[in-house]
Amino acid sequence: MSNALKFSLLALSLLAAGAQAADPIQDRQRAALAGHYVLEGVADAGSELELRPDGRFEWSLSYGLMVESASGIWNVGADRVVLTMQAPAEGKPLFSLDQVLPWNQDAQRRLEEFAQEQRDAMAERACGFAQTYRLGLAQAETEALVAQPANDPADPAHRAAAEAALTPELAALERSRLAVEAAAATAIKRKAGSAAAYDPLPPPMPSATDAAAAAAAAAANEAKAMQSPGHAAPVDEMEAADRAVRAYLRQYQRVGELHALAGRTPPQLRQPQFDTTGCLPPSAAAKPSGYAVVVGDPQRGYRAEGIGVEFVYSDGRSASAQTSPGGWALALQRPGARLQRVVLQAPDRPSETLALDEGQGRVFAIRLDTAAARPPSFEQMILTQDDGDLISPQIRGRYVRQ
Known part of the structure; x- marks a missing residue:
C-alpha cells in the first residue's frame, strides 16, 4: 500500500471520528427546537426563553416586582430539553x-428632606435631653399599650384609691412639664451661645485607649466629689434639663398607671414643648x-x-x-x-x-x-416537549415558539 493511500485512509478515519463527536443527530434536534419562546397561560407572570442553535440559552421571568434571569447551555434528550445554568464568574464586581x-432639582429636593433628618439627629446629639425625652416617651407609650389593668374590678377600694390620687398626680405632672420647658430653654440658650461650626457627621469614635482614659478620669472626679461633704459636683444646664425630663417621664408613667388602676382612659395630656433647632449653630440652617x-x-x-x-x-x-x-x-x-x-x-x-x-x-x-x-434561579430546568411547545414542572403555563 502506497504512502499516499495510507494518508488518505487516515484522513477519512479522522473525519469520521470528528463527525461522530459532533453528534449530527443532536445538532438536527437542536436546529428543530431552536428559537424564541414566550410563556403563555399565566396572567400574572411573563417569561421568555431563547434557545440558540449553538447550544446556549437565555431565560427571564418577571412576576410582580420580581425579575429573574439565567443563561447557560441547553441539550436535547428523548422528548426533553435540559437547561443547565452557567454560574457567574467568581470575582466579577457587582x-x-x-x-x-x-x-439637579430632584436630587436637591431629596437632599433637603435628608438634611432635615440629619439636623434633627444632630440637634438630639447636641441637646441630649431631647433624645432622652423622645426615647422615654416612646417606651412609656409602648408599655401603656401592652399593660393590663392591675386592679381587680371586684375590689372597689383599689379603684377608689387610684381615683383619689389622680387629681394631685396630674397636677404634679403639669408642674413637671413646666419644669422641663424651663430647663430646656435655659440649656438651649446656653448651647446656642457656644455652638461650634455645623458638621453633619457625628464626632469620630475615640480609640479604646482614649475611651478608657476618659472613663477613668470621670470616675476619679466623681469619687473626689463624693469625698467632699457639702460640695456636690456642679450640674450644668444640659444635665439639669436631662434630669427634669427623666422626672417628667417617671411622673408621666405614674399617671398612666393610676388611670389603669382606676379603669379609666388617660386624657390627652399636654406634652413639654422645646425647640431643639436652637441647639445647632446658624450655619446649620443654610441651604444644604x-x-x-x-x-x-x-x-x-x-x-x-x-x-x-x-x-x-x-x-x-x-x-x-x-x-x-x-x-x-x-x-x-x-x-x-x-x-x-x-x-x-x-x-x-x-x-x-x-x-x-x-x-x-x-x-x-x-x-x-x-x-x-441574585442567587441562581435554578441550576437545571428540564422541559418536556408537547406538540412543539415546552412545559416546565416548576412554572405554570407553557412556552410557545413565536
Missing part, C-alpha cells in the same frame, strides 16, 4: 460607575449641598433597595446610608473636605469600593450586575 450627572448615589440596573429598569453606601471624605471621615426603594443614597457636603470614594455593600457579598470625582458632577449613577447579585 458594581461599576455608569455615569456622572450634574446636580451634597452628593447622591443611584444604584440600579438601567437595562432592566430596576433600582436597588437596601444597598449599604459609605461615603468617604478626603479628611478620613465617612457617612453611612442605605439606598431607598428608588435606589437613592445621599450624603451632605462637608466644609474643607471632598468626596473621594464610596464603599458599596450588597447583602451577603463582600464590599466593593468605587473612586469618585466630584469635579465631574455630584450625582453618581452606579450600575448593579443584577444577574451576579
Whole structure:
C-alpha cells in the first residue's frame, strides 16, 4: 500500500471520528427546537426563553416586582430539553460607575428632606435631653399599650384609691412639664451661645485607649466629689434639663398607671414643648449641598433597595446610608473636605469600593450586575416537549415558539 493511500485512509478515519463527536443527530434536534419562546397561560407572570442553535440559552421571568434571569447551555434528550445554568464568574464586581450627572432639582429636593433628618439627629446629639425625652416617651407609650389593668374590678377600694390620687398626680405632672420647658430653654440658650461650626457627621469614635482614659478620669472626679461633704459636683444646664425630663417621664408613667388602676382612659395630656433647632449653630440652617448615589440596573429598569453606601471624605471621615426603594443614597457636603470614594455593600457579598470625582458632577449613577447579585434561579430546568411547545414542572403555563 502506497504512502499516499495510507494518508488518505487516515484522513477519512479522522473525519469520521470528528463527525461522530459532533453528534449530527443532536445538532438536527437542536436546529428543530431552536428559537424564541414566550410563556403563555399565566396572567400574572411573563417569561421568555431563547434557545440558540449553538447550544446556549437565555431565560427571564418577571412576576410582580420580581425579575429573574439565567443563561447557560441547553441539550436535547428523548422528548426533553435540559437547561443547565452557567454560574457567574467568581470575582466579577457587582458594581461599576455608569455615569456622572450634574446636580439637579430632584436630587436637591431629596437632599433637603435628608438634611432635615440629619439636623434633627444632630440637634438630639447636641441637646441630649431631647433624645432622652423622645426615647422615654416612646417606651412609656409602648408599655401603656401592652399593660393590663392591675386592679381587680371586684375590689372597689383599689379603684377608689387610684381615683383619689389622680387629681394631685396630674397636677404634679403639669408642674413637671413646666419644669422641663424651663430647663430646656435655659440649656438651649446656653448651647446656642457656644455652638461650634455645623458638621453633619457625628464626632469620630475615640480609640479604646482614649475611651478608657476618659472613663477613668470621670470616675476619679466623681469619687473626689463624693469625698467632699457639702460640695456636690456642679450640674450644668444640659444635665439639669436631662434630669427634669427623666422626672417628667417617671411622673408621666405614674399617671398612666393610676388611670389603669382606676379603669379609666388617660386624657390627652399636654406634652413639654422645646425647640431643639436652637441647639445647632446658624450655619446649620443654610441651604444644604451634597452628593447622591443611584444604584440600579438601567437595562432592566430596576433600582436597588437596601444597598449599604459609605461615603468617604478626603479628611478620613465617612457617612453611612442605605439606598431607598428608588435606589437613592445621599450624603451632605462637608466644609474643607471632598468626596473621594464610596464603599458599596450588597447583602451577603463582600464590599466593593468605587473612586469618585466630584469635579465631574455630584450625582453618581452606579450600575448593579443584577444577574451576579441574585442567587441562581435554578441550576437545571428540564422541559418536556408537547406538540412543539415546552412545559416546565416548576412554572405554570407553557412556552410557545413565536
